[in-house]
Amino acid sequence: MFLSAFKKPLVVGAHGQLARAFALLVPQAEVIGSDSVNIADGAALSAFLTRYQPDVILNAAAYTAVDAAEDDMTRAIAINSAAPLMMAEYGEKTGAKLVHFSTDYVFDGSGTRPWQEDDHTSPLNAYGVSKLSGEYAVLTSAADVLLFRTSWVFDGVGKNFLTTILRHAETKETLNVVNDQIGAPTYAPHLAREALRALDGAMQEEIFPSGMYHLCNEGFVSWYDFAVALINEARAQGATLAVKEVRPISSADYITKATRPKNSRLDSSKAKTLLKTQMPAWEQGMKEAISEWMNARR
Numbered sequence: 001m002f003l004s005a006f007k008k009p010l011v012v013g014a015h016g017q018l019a020r021a022f023a024l025l026v027p028q029a030e031v032i033g034s035d036s037v038n039i040a041d042g043a044a045l046s047a048f049l050t051r052y053q054p055d056v057i058l059n060a061a062a063y064t065a066v067d068a069a070e071d072d073m074t075r076a077i078a079i080n081s082a083a084p085l086m087m088a089e090y091g092e093k094t095g096a097k098l099v100h101f102s103t104d105y106v107f108d109g110s111g112t113r114p115w116q117e118d119d120h121t122s123p124l125n126a127y128g129v130s131k132l133s134g135e136y137a138v139l140t141s142a143a144d145v146l147l148f149r150t151s152w153v154f155d156g157v158g159k160n161f162l163t164t165i166l167r168h169a170e171t172k173e174t175l176n177v178v179n180d181q182i183g184a185p186t187y188a189p190h191l192a193r194e195a196l197r198a199l200d201g202a203m204q205e206e207i208f209p210s211g212m213y214h215l216c217n218e219g220f221v222s223w224y225d226f227a228v229a230l231i232n233e234a235r236a237q238g239a240t241l242a243v244k245e246v247r248p249i250s251s252a253d254y255i256t257k258a259t260r261p262k263n264s265r266l267d268s269s270k271a272k273t274l275l276k277t278q279m280p281a282w283e284q285g286m287k288e289a290i291s292e293w294m295n296a297r298r
């Protein structure tokens with residue numbers, strides 16, 4: 001069982017992709033979401049932490065609406081920066097461990113080399129700025145923190161690229177998908193499992209290996225190639241889809257409110273070496289997510 005060293009684990013983000021995966025892997029955890037504790041409300045979060053006294057916080061909550069964040073910076077900062085800061089300050093005071101997550105969107109997407117943890121950050125959008133601010137908040141605290149930057153999180157039931165493409169593929173014959181943004185689609189249950197494995201390992205160390213680690217499924221792909229692969233896989237698993245053609249388009253032809261980085265590749269070798277993480281290939285995550293998607297429809 002994961003986290004047997006802890007008596008009062010807390011999962012934050014209840015209905016989110018990563019939080020759901022944590023809740024399944026740590027059934028002994030208390031799980032809170034915005035319907036029970038609004039973490040944008042500092043007083044509510046503080047009161048909850050004081051009352052419940054967790055000894056480890058798995059913070060899977062975030063303001064993840066990338067385009068909406070452009071007009072909602074105050075709320076994005078409250079959830080993505082002020083709340084993690086409060087969790088880290090609580091950890092500093094009580095010794096509770098904090099596991100927190102950030103994003104490839106802290107980088108500007110230039111070049112083709114996979115980003116390393118200490119590469120220069122320069123977010124292109126408000127969501128990225130709010131997440132970067134959350135990174136500073138937790139890393140400058142004296143709490144024991146594992147901070148994982150990840151990318152393109154998906155599962156078979158959440159609101160994400162995979163479920164969106166499959167929904168459209170059921171009714172549309174042609175789909176246009178950008179082919180000039182490259183990254184690692186990361187399956188939430190794999191991310192949760194390896195973060196927990198890393199935390200359990202960290203607890204065995206004489207000095208807790210606090211810091212920033214990149215953690216994504218193995219391999220890189222464009223959104224276009226991911227879409228083609230997942231449509232093929234869904235058909236192989238028996239899905240009936242209307243789609244006949246997937247067309248590659250450039251980001252310039254797909255205007256969104258927030259600009260996305262083109263090079264979203266994260267180099268996960270530090271976590272592999274120091275935390276002994278073993279993330280499977282993204283294709284494995286995709287297969288598992290599609291079977292989850294198929295099961296949810298039966």
Ligand SMILES: NC(=O)c1ccc[n+]([C@@H]2O[C@H](COP(=O)([O-])OP(=O)(O)OC[C@H]3O[C@@H](n4cnc5c(N)ncnc54)[C@H](OP(=O)(O)O)[C@@H]3O)[C@@H](O)[C@H]2O)c1
Pocket residue numbers: 012013014015016017018019032033034035037038039040041059060061062063064079100101102103104131150151152153154158188
């Ligand atoms: N999704 C991606 O593609 C992606 C990419 C890179 C990094 N990340 C990072 O990975 C982590 C997990 O992301 P995810 O994909 O699992 O996100 P998600 O599915 O969007 O879930 C985020 C959850 O945060 C909770 N939340 C939001 N506002 C809240 C509030 N005011 N009070 C309490 N809870 C609140 C919500 O939980 P309830 O539903 O219970 O209210 C929501 O479901 C986040 O740190 C995210 O920034 C995600």
